[in-house]
Amino acid sequence: MTNDAVLHTEGLTRRFGGLVANNNIAIQIHRGQLHAVLGPNGAGKSTMINLLSGDLRPSTGHIFFDGQDISGFSADRRSRMGIGRSYQKTNIFPTFTVFENCRLAAQSREPHPARIFSNALSYRTVCEAAERAIELAGLAHRAQRHANTLSHGEQRQLEVAMVLATSPNVLLLDEPLAGMGAEESARMVELLQRITPDHGILLVEHDMDAVFAVAKVVTVMVNGEVLESGSPEQIRGSAQVQVAYLGAEDEHHG
Amino acid sequence: MNRASDVGEPVLGAAAPAETRLLRREVVLPLFALVLLAFVPIVGSAFYTEVVTRVMILAIFALSLDLLVGYTGLVSFGHAAFFGIGAYAYALLSPKNEAASLWLTLPAAIGAAAIAAALVGVFVLRTRGIYFIMVTLAFAQMFYFVFHDTDFGRGSDGITVNFKPDLKLGDITLIDLGNSNQFFYFVLAMLVAAFLFLRTVLASPLGRALHGIKVNEHRMLSLGYHVFGYKLASFTIAGTLAGFAGYLSAVQSGFANPEILSWHQSGNVLLMIILGGTGTLYGAIGGAFVFALLEQVFEALTVHWQLLLGLTIILLVLFLPGGLSEFVARVIRKPVREHADDE
Known part of the structure; x- marks a missing residue:
């Protein structure tokens, strides 16, 4: 590749x-x-950084x-x-x-x-x-x-x-x-x-x-997996992300 | 002294008046001690001259360990091995019936200690913390038994050297090491040189990195430092300097026996720097003197002097964890030394 x-x-x-x-x-x-x-x-974000940096x-x-x-x-x-x-x-x-x-x-x-x-x-x-x-x-x-x-x-x-x-x-x-x-x-x-x-x-x-x-690309992780990756607009608009993450966040903020 | 307030001084430029005063105290106090020491052979008896010479040799030994413990964060319980190797190298290379040359035996002793330290370091530095303490002890015991149980080291009696080494340039004797006063000043000069050498190394990129490793080894790795290599350099420099002290010790006493690389010796030198305070260099020197003084005083009091010595050290660690250098620092109102909270 x-x-x-x-x-x-x-x-x-x-x-x-x-x-x-x-x-x-x-x-x-x-x-x-x-x-x-x-x-x-x-979600495994820090684990990913640790893998990329060589700490893990x-x-x-x-x-x-x-x-x-x-x-x-x-x-x-x-x-x-x-x-x-x-x-x-x-x-x-x-x-x-x-x-x-x-x-x-x-x-x-x-x-x-x-x-x-x-x-x-x-x-x-x-x-x-x-x-x-x-x-x-x-x-x-x-x-x-x-x-x-x-x-x-x-x-x-x-x-x-x-x-x-x-x-x-x-x-x-x-x-x-x-x-x-x-x-x-x-x-x-x-x-x-x-x-x-x-x-x-x-x-x-x-x-x-x-x-x-600041982001040009946003990746959303849930339970150690990539849920979706795309431009900030795509991520904002994604139903999947809404449900898994942003939705919960919005509810939280009322 | 590698205080943090020195770190990065040029950025600010001129030092504040208070700092100048502190700096002056930092210079004046050691110079005063140096002058006092220089008078020992003049006012003291031959016995005390020799005692103080021995303590100064131990102070060089303690300085070398402070590089490891106080500045790299490596607590070695086997440092006497390299002291012993320096001593044995001298004894083994000295001919039976004539004086050895210092120009030959000293580099050989230092080289032997350096090689031994580098080799041992490659193995022991793979461990850390309590395991490091145990593995350094194990290696030192190994060396102890090599000299104790083989013909090579002439067993438990060790090797006696009948002549002091020559320090000659051509036919001219530069220093008569057999003269205890001249030997005293030679060792004093070596102590000052060892101190200045370590101070220089500690201000170098290597020294700064070692200090970083002591404070936060993980971050040093993440910043891209080859931490193992740095620790090995520290271990080797410390071992080499210990070998140098061992050489001087054997020159003074005229023998090398297994006791000088026993674990007692490794423990004593650790106690010296704990007494004096680690990570200051001054503390290592002061600790060697105080240790010797306590030994003399308690020995005169009772046969159970080690009990008193042990109690003193426990009390000191409890009430003055930074050692005597912290006490002195408090007295002359210096800011607390930078890594009182390292450990």
């Missing part, structure tokens, strides 16, 4: 004992396109990055290839400053482990990449603060800043907006729109307004 997607899967399946968390998933992420994944809790290995099925089968590659190797991810549960270096969190992330692109007599802060490109990511994520005023003194929302911003600092081609973002205030959310949505042209982005998110504002 020829495929111009930067990241795509074939028959991706992951079982936890008897539970099939991801069943036969085929998903495509194209450069310059934001692909959102919706689904109720337990698939039970069966394949993952292709630029046409290469990376199903067996470790998480660090995939990161070095250009697949960056953020975590749903904030996963930062709490005792480091915001700057050092991002500098360490940027350093992963030119690690120089053998230069043990050089000062890590003397690498201009690394420091600049870190500062740029901090700026993009809207944390410039917090650069010197220790990460564990940030508010929850700011830590979520840092989570995204760290991914950006690694200059990935593909971003896998696991609920980046969860816990952010309205202002930060708006800022993050704007950021996503700004970086989408040069990146392939997979966005797992519960915030419907944000998803429909």
Whole structure:
């Protein structure tokens, strides 16, 4: 199967004992396109991100990055290839400053482990990449603060800043907006729109307004399977999705 | 000291006056200690000069372990193996009836410790946490019995070296290591060098990455770091430095026996850095001195001195979990060190 997607899967399946968390998933992420994944809790969205990032290995099925089968590659190797991810549960270096969190992330692109007599802060490109990511994520005023003194929302911003600092081609973002205030959310949505042209982005998110504002393709997952995939309009109009997910949501909101 | 407030300093530019004052304290206090140490051979007896020399060698050993425990998050219970290998390499390479050359034996000892640490590291670093502690202990015990039970290491008596190694350039003796005062200053210089070396390494990209691994190994993997390789580098550097300390120890004592790589020795050096506080480097040095001091004091008091030592350590861990360096940090009103909450 020829495929111009930067990241795509074939028959991706992951079982936890008897539970099939991801069943036969085929998903495509194209450069310059934001692909959102919706689904109720337990639909297998995070499992899918973990499979794509290499935090989990698939039970069966394949993952292709630029046409290469990376199903067996470790998480660090995939990161070095250009697949960056953020975590749903904030996963930062709490005792480091915001700057050092991002500098360490940027350093992963030119690690120089053998230069043990050089000062890590003397690498201009690394420091600049870190500062740029901090700026993009809207944390410039917090650069010197220790990460564990940030508010929850700011830590979520840092989570995204760290991914950006690694200059990935593909971003896998696991609920980046969860816990952010309205202002930060708006800022993050704007950021996503700004970086989408040069990146392939997979966005797992519960915030419907944000998803429909930024996504070009929306995939809805239910019970570990893809229910439907299409443009935001198609998904909005889909009876199947209405019943399985959006319908329930609408009722919920009255 | 690798405090987090140092991290990323250039972005802000000029340091605040309060920080300058702290920085001055950070420099002045160790320099003061260094000057005090330098006076030991002048004012103290030959006995105390030798005792302090031994403690400084142990301080280098403790520094090497702090790189693992305090900065990489790897609690090794077998670090004495590399100390012992350094010592045995020296003893085995020293001829019976004449002095060995330091230029030959020192690189050989350091090289042997480095190779051993890299090989052991490849295996033990596949485990983590309590398993890592146990597997490092197992490897160290293996080395212990290799030297204890074979002719190669001359059994439980070990090997005696009759001559101190030469430190010569051409025909000129640079330092007479047989002279206990000269040896003292040589070891003091090596302690300072080891400290500065580790400080430099910790500020390098490697050191920063190691610290990241200690704080959040999972995220380091996800950021694309080859975590295993980094841990192996740390384990090898630490083992090599331990081998260097072992070499100095054997030069001083004139022998290498299995006891120096026993699990007691691995435990003692762990206690030193726990006493002093891990992840500060200063703590490792201070811990070595305090440990030796407690040993001397309690030994003079009672034959059950180990009981007192154990109780002291339990109390210290209970009331001062960051060790003595945390106490000192509180006294000079420094902000709490950055990874008091790492563990």
